[in-house]
Amino acid sequence: MTLSFTPGPTAVPPAVREAMADPQPNPILEDEFTERYEILCDQLAAVYETSHDVVVPGGEGILGLEAAIASLVSPGDRVLCLSNGIYGDGFADFVDSYGGEAELVSAPSDEGFDLEGVESALETAADDDDPFALATMVHCETPTGTLNDLEPVLDSLEDHDVLSVVDAVSSLGGTPVPTDRIDVCLGASQKCFSAPPGLTTAAISDRAWDAMEERDPASLYTNLLPWKDVSDGFPYTHLNANVAGLETAVDLVLEEGLESVFERHEAAAERCRERGAELGLEVYPDPERQSPTVTAFHRPGEAAEIQQRVAEEEAVLLATGLGELEDDILRVGHMGYNAEVEKVDRAMDALEAVLS
Template sequence: MRFTPGPTTVPPSVRDAMASEQPNPDIESAFADRYDATCRKLAEIYGTANDVVVLGGEGILGLEAAITSLVAPGDRVLCVSNGLYGDGFAEFVDAADGDATLVSAPYDEAYDVAAVEEALEDAAEAGEPFEVATMVHCETPTGTLNDLEPVLDLLSKHGVLSVVDAVSSLGGTPVPSDRIDVCLGASQKCFSAPPGLTTAAISDRAWDRMESRDPSSLYTNFLPWRDVSDGFPYTHLSANVAALETALDRILEEGLERVYERHERAAERCRKRGAELGLSCYGDPDRQSPTVTAFHLPGQAKRIQQRVADESDVVLSTGLGDLADDILRLGHMGYNAEVDKVDRAMDAVGAALE
């Protein structure tokens, strides 16, 4: 059993959809109809009236494309972070020749909202305001679910465009998508579709900025996807789109509230079982995401991961970067957000610890 925080296990019906014969995405209208239907279903899950687009490429494409589309050389970008992916946004800004300011908090703490406010006000007073700000909703490497609202309030006050990586939360817990200018998702997390697609909900304000600067890139660029009525910018991944649509149908048939409740139950069970084994979450357990639990096992995570795989045939994840051997992660997201699956995974962890 794979119990990782993405790519997640793909349900049989989604695999069947991907294996079915597909229309030619460059020629046949049947694909365009499916694409449009998929975007409408995504908008319902996003909970947004903004445009939704689906690009062919794994979720990191969305993060880079958001920066490439919005940031011109010299543009000031505020990167709000308390994790590896939040820090990574600054690297994308540097690659686009933007001017990144990283306001970071320790990985086991919440966003430093006071520091964000100070950075915004100092920039405004200096006559060098930020154009764009970036955040991560669920920092998957540490299992942290960030409270976006206080920072979104500040960005709105200062007229700064917001970019949010919601790849590991979208479809598993509510995301304030309608308050976000570019809200990024991907197929392989809570949707439980195969990896290969980036999703994004994009506000009119963000589109206008893209139009004004006309990014030169084709692939790492959202702008060509604003209007695909005359065809797609490049050959789309037709089988992946079929799989994603089926995965979205599963979520909508269950109902979003029930889906969120199922994720909460799975998360609670995972942490309860962990506490019974003497395990604690990394950082504040109240900030752990309903989609992933990160147990703190300093210097032991890789060993336990290997034992779980060898002895119980259960695949788990460890941390990333400096925390690679200190965090053991269980992904109770999407198709795996079920109490019985949590129990099987935690039984395996318990056996490995013994």
């Protein structure tokens, strides 16, 4: 069987698979399911390290990104979208699709956010008395392994009283996220939690809830507001086995302790990059901005072939980049269940065998 070392979906530990295989309570009719869901939300708040409400809609992580926009953006609203990669650009596409006006402040994929551009856009909006309704950004831009520094941007947004939406799908549970400074902080089950795809997580501030309540919802499925209070039932039939699996996965994180989990991810990342350096592999864009959850190696024009050979010859699945960098970047996912030095060595042994 092929061993997966991709940056999501990640390998799923036995305890999570077993929990999902158990008989499940009916999510519509049985209080046992509602109680499990509420426990899961409390557990996730501990992982988020937040006092904000946490909700868990049914749907893969992209649902959360779209739902945040659908819930907060009305036609004509201006939205500041920070980007240095594909997922940052994707937020602007969602804004356009819901009738908002996206102002994209872009930076090259091998650089951090354009902080001067962000401040300039905010100042201009204030001077014109045409404020942004919210701003969007990505913490870990997974296709390049870039971990963005959120703090300077959050400082500027707070100064201008602009709501913040952050995609933390590939960082949450693997490295600290400043959730209490973020109005909508999005995660997903299939990354650092090492549960199967199928659930979005969202930590939502009071002022984000207030903003949602002032808008007419564009849809049901991509509307976060019905999840604020599920005491009278869920907006739609929930994914009971997925909730059981994620509850177990989050249990494992909390039992280990967040500090230990973060240290384990750092150690796995360091080992991956050490092995890569021994093989002459260059990290993209540079080690200082690489996430502890994924390493991107720069192999221009060779990534797809190397990935295919590692899978066929060594039964190890790695990932390439996306978009314009698809054949230029080879990615090793060391997040969640795979964030262990011994497992990283298995992946890098396979890569070494092919490259040599």
